Amino acid sequence: MKAELRRDIEFMQPIKNETIFDAAIKLFQQKWKAKECPPINNFIDYFINEWYMSNKGWFEGFTIGYPSSNNALEATNGTIKSLYTFRERLPVGEFLSVLENDIIHQLSRERNTDDPITSQNAKAFANVPSINLSLWTSTYHWIKEEREVIIMKNNDEKNAFY
Structure with missing residues (x-):
């Protein structure tokens, strides 16, 4: 059960949008509270208070455009x-x-x-992103799959595509 709990937390860390992160936290809380196990409930209460209410900045979408590590x-x-x-x-x-x-x-x-x-x-600075043929090809194939794309606003009120 510990491993599953850890996987659920690790699953939320790379989320790139605060709205999706908030929804994931709610689902996480519902899932684990449904177990009706006092030690798990205590941990979930601690986790929500400490890592959602007080220190929310641990998920990737908290500061878009900035490194997530030092x-x-x-x-x-x-x-x-x-x-x-x-x-x-x-x-x-x-x-x-x-x-x-x-x-x-x-x-x-x-x-x-x-x-x-x-x-x-000399180590030249990159002024423009470099996009290689492999990336262009995979992008083309992804577009051809005609997947449904969800457009949401990120923290900077810019469109984010999922």
């Missing part, structure tokens, strides 16, 4: 620690010197297409 930030932090500070806590003045002379200089050169040393391997 993995990229942590990766950058790990790079700074391993390559520049050698995992030592530096005084602010010393860290600012490392930041100015090493980190910014190095990372800026990696993106500079005009630098003769790094231009061959």
Whole structure:
């Protein structure tokens, strides 16, 4: 029963629309309250109060357009620690010197297409999304299936298609 409860919670996390999330929470609550098991009822009450009423921001649709984790930030932090500070806590003045002379200089050169040393391997910024043939093909086939599409407003009042 624990595994099923966990699966139900994990199922709700990737929902991309608050209206659908609210409906899923209600169905989740109805399903588990129907079991009429006091320990489960206690957990459901706790879960609804803590993770729906108080801390609702754990599902993907809560902030559309923003990362749902800080993995990229942590990766950058790990790079700074391993390559520049050698995992030592530096005084602010010393860290600012490392930041100015090493980190910014190095990372800026990696993106500079005009630098003769790094231009061959420069990491270019993407200005437009790249859509490959495989994605175009799968999109075409999906459209041909003539599925019913549900259009709902997301948190930013923009249309979201499901």
